[in-house]
Amino acid sequence: MPGFTKQQGLLILWVGLLFLSVTPWVMAEPPRETPLSVTLPSDLMTFQPGPGREIAAGFCLICHSADYIYMQPPHSPQQWEEIVHKMQRAFGCPIPNDQIPTLVEYLVSQNAIQPASSLPRVAESSFAGTGTVEQGRQVYEAHCQSCHGSTGKGDGPVGRMLIPPAADLTATTKADRELLHIIQNGKPGTAMPAWKGTLSPGELTAVLAYIRDLARSH
Amino acid sequence: MSSPQDEPLRIQPGRVLGSPGITRRSLLRAALIGGGLTMAGIPLTYAKDAPTATLPFKRGARPLVTFPQKRPLMVMTTRPPQLETPFHVFNEHVFTPNDAFFVRWHLANIPTTIDPSAFRLHVRGHVRRPLSLSLHELRTQFEEVQLAAVCQCAGNSRGFFKPRVPGGQWGNGAMGNALWTGVRLRDILDRAGIKPGAVQVRFNGLDQPVAEGTPDFRKSLNVEDVLNDHVLVAYAMNGGSLPLLNGFPLRLVVPGWYATYWIKMLSDIEVLNSVDDGFWMTQAYRLPADPCGCVEPGEHPTRTVPIGRMPVRSFMTNVDHGATIPSGKPVVVRGIAFDQGYGIDRVLFSSDGGTHWQRAMLGHDYGDFSFRQWEARFVPVAGRTYHLQSLAINRIGESQRFSARWNPGGYLRNAVETVQVKAI
Structure with a gap:
């Protein structure tokens, strides 16, 4: 250990004494001799109504509760199909092949990634001269600045530490719609998270307006 | 019984929360x-x-x-x-209380009644003398051992993967630290007498599949990885019997290794003279076969290996993302760190997102496999936002990663966590 000042030494001593409150050996309570019996709760969730629900209830619920599906992040239709095939082939789910497409459709209806076509359309010129830049600045300072920096160059205290580093928003060539998609859904392989659950649609467009404003004033 | 749950320091003002929304x-x-x-x-x-x-x-x-x-x-x-x-x-306990300890089962056919007097642990396979041990024999005929060790689910923190991956969507709470009491697996295997040519030891519990075609949950470890002082067959945690959901009456304890090997309701130990070719070893719980255990996000590894030991991690436990903290006086940030059993050498703390680091003070050392508590202080200035980070380094110099690795199974997360707080 490197040298400590007297003050540091006293602090360490004090902390050390507090940490020394436990005996390392714990006497176990007498071993249990009588049978242990518990009742596990029944399933907390059930499958929601929709075409194919009966197949899900009939096959998935043999081995596991419905929350196995609802706790998953939204999956693509392809991912759900892979999962169903894995259940059938690796885990022995007795589902007949001809019922798999309906089950996959049902799972997609319950918990799937929104197709890109359902994203709100944003006109390229919808931000100039509106009052949302100020609103966007507040959103930016609260949520974006720690990574992307106060100037938007990606040099915030957290952003500098990231690999890859946070994006330089003043140098982006992306169209509004593209940029909005990244803000909403995050960027795979980077630290950029999805904001669509956190920010309202209004806040999303406002922060986009502010980013454009930052780039202009740069 | 004396309680192993100590409370060394309780200074931190502000919100003491784990994840947003839990009060x-x-x-x-x-x-x-x-x-x-x-x-x-x-x-x-x-x-x-x-x-x-x-x-x-x-x-x-x-x-x-x-x-x-x-x-x-x-x-x-x-x-x-x-x-x-x-x-x-x-934040409240260095040893996670039994009634708060995380639970993870793979198969729904779990016995809900266990009669300790009828229970037997079988040892068989590539051994000279197959055994059938009662709990009483286990407790009285072998040396009792106690050790502190972290049990962490292989999928702990999977929910933070970007992009997200299928599987159990855990936050950071699929882990726990306990003082395990039991007997050495080595002593049991010594009594059974491993024959020359033994390669792996396979472990099975009383849980059973529901569907006929589901592979029973069994896991195997190489013989050389279990013949040591610290792999235990445990009958108590934190001084009390194991809760049924944590494996009553016996659980394999494999310090330093992910919990997938810590078989619950352990009833069968089988010494193999070849590598286990079962589903749960060859198809599940596998990592990309490179030192990182990672691939580019979205890619599939060409070669995989079974998951093994845990990389070093640390967490801040008394500050919550988005919390406000008082300014003008020292604020204590507390946390925990652990690794695969080399032990924690030091924990570094930064209040400015990793630009400047200070060495945190480490708490009592309960052993190389235990949580190690730590604390650091800094004096916040009113109105400023702080990005708090902790970085643990173990005794062989391995540190946490700054960038999160990615693999399709959602395993091995040990990136430096950042907690943003504002001083008022």
Whole structure:
């Protein structure tokens, strides 16, 4: 250990004494001799109504509760199909092949990634001269600045530490719609998270307006 | 019995929370309502106003429900049960209480009644003398050993993967630290007498598949990885019997290794003279076969190996993302760190997102496999936002990663965590 000042030494001593409150050996309570019996709760969730629900209830619920599906992040239709095939082939789910497409459709209806076509359309010129830049600045300072920096160059205290580093928003060539998609859904392989659950649609467009404003004033 | 749960320091002002949305009040409500639910019979869908904790990712809402021998825990799935420990528990105890310890089963056919007097642990396979040991024989005929070790689910923190991956969507609470009491696996194997040519030891518990075609959950370790002082067959944790959901009456304890090998309700030990070719070793719990254990996000590894030991991690336990902290006086940030058993050498703390680092003070050393508590101080200036980070380094110089690695299984997360707070 490197040298400590007297003050540091006293602090360490004090902390050390507090940490020394436990005996390392714990006497176990007498071993249990009588049978242990518990009742596990029944399933907390059930499958929601929709075409194919009966197949899900009939096959998935043999081995596991419905929350196995609802706790998953939204999956693509392809991912759900892979999962169903894995259940059938690796885990022995007795589902007949001809019922798999309906089950996959049902799972997609319950918990799937929104197709890109359902994203709100944003006109390229919808931000100039509106009052949302100020609103966007507040959103930016609260949520974006720690990574992307106060100037938007990606040099915030957290952003500098990231690999890859946070994006330089003043140098982006992306169209509004593209940029909005990244803000909403995050960027795979980077630290950029999805904001669509956190920010309202209004806040999303406002922060986009502010980013454009930052780039202009740069 | 003396309690192993110590409370060395309790200085930190401000919110003491694990993840956004979990409050002491909601836990208290859960204790009342969850208990009531269990007694009254749980409805098919939980009420919209049932106490819920929310993990900070999509589909992160978790009802808080009381399972047998447990306090209200975050229910990821009901059947088979997968229950996450609310994160504030890690600030309150260096040893995770048995009733708060996370739960993860793979197969729904779990015995709900165990008769300790009828239970037998079988040792068979490539041995000279197959054994059938009662719990009494196990306790009285072998040397009792006690050690502190972290049990961490291989998928702990999977919910934070970007992009997200299928699997159990845990926050950071699929881990726990306990003082395990039991006997050495080596001593049991010595009595059975391993024959020359033994390669692996396979472990099975009393849990069974529901569907006929589901592979039974069995895991294997290489012989050289179990013939040591610290792999235990444990019959107690933190001084008490194992809760049924944590494996009563016996659990394999493999310090430093992910919990997938810590077989619960351990009833069968089989010495193999070849490598286990079963599903749970060859198809599940596998990592990309490179030193990183990672691939580019979205890619599939060409070669994989079974998951093994845990990389070094640290967490801040008494500050919550988005919290406000008082300014002008020292604030104590507390946390925990652990690794695969080399032991924690030092924990570094930064309040400015990693630009400047200070060495945190380490708490009592309960052994190389245990949580190690740490604390650091800094004096916040009013109005400033701070990005708090902790970085643990073990005794062979391995540190946490700054960038999170990615693999399709959602394993091995050990990136430096950042907690943003504002001083007022």
